[in-house]
């Protein structure tokens with residue numbers, strides 16, 4: 443007599459891999475133009491800062507108003523072998539090799555706020571740096587407005603960028619923090635939408651830091667100042683606007699470093715590929 447062995451329960455078949463449209467062309471185009479504009483702004487901004495490497499609070503600032511200085515990058519003698527430093531509110535940190543004193547491309551000593559590899563142009567050239575800075579600033583403004591308008595009209599801003607109330611619940615937030623700390627990133631269908639920390643970072647940079655850098659930049663423009671005197675008073679004066687401009691820029695630079703680290707850790711080929719082609723494969727083991 444033949445007996446039929448009870449069959450083991452079958453595991454559900456893995457969903458077949460399929461290709462989905464992950465990023466609309468406008469999101470991709472504005473993302474890469476934005477990256478180019480921001481990197482140009484950061485590097486030309488560091489060159490411009492080198493012309494007067496001090497930050498003040500209030501309306502005016504000059505070498506005679508040391509009481510208003512809160513941040514300064516400088517160099518001290520002996521001039522045959524100078525030492526570079528960063529001074530924040532009276533606390534001086536030695537920074538030779540990076541800030542204040544660094545190497546020229548040919549290995550000589552350069553007394554300059556930021557090293558040549560961090561600035562655009564690489565040598566001191568305030569006029570060129572300003573021209574490129576203002577060009578990139580208008581590119582950033584127009585590009586950002588296109589991204590914002592598309593996000594508002596399509597509803598993508600709420601669906602994809604701003605965190606939902608469910609995502610902001612403390613339990614969910616904590617879960618996402620733990621997952622990030624364990625370097626475990628969403629896979630499959632879950633990778634088709636941003637998680638809460640990613641949304642907070644994207645919303646913070648696009649809706650807070652970039653608008654702050656634009657408004658403080660406009661507040662420093664003499665033309666804008668004449669047309670809208672309230673603009674620099676909004677920040678507590680022209681020099682305060684310059685300080686906030688620098689701090690917001692530092693926040694954007696911090697975001698950029700973290701963003702690149704996370705893209706690399708979470709699968710650079712798949713993520714960057716999707717940001718270039720728009721397409722992503724999900725299902726199977728993806």
Ligand code: HEM
Nearest residue numbers: 469473476477480481602644647648698701705713714717
């Ligand atoms: C300063 C420059 C950058 C800024 C401000 C920035 C900002 C952003 C923002 C706001 C998003 C969300 C876009 C959206 O969905 O509308 C995003 C996504 C993304 N960015 Fe950047 N980005 C920058 C540079 C870069 C660079 C240099 C790379 C890679 C080499 C990169 C790779 C990506 C990828 C792969 C995504 C999609 C992530 C995902 O789908 O999980 N970004 N970026």
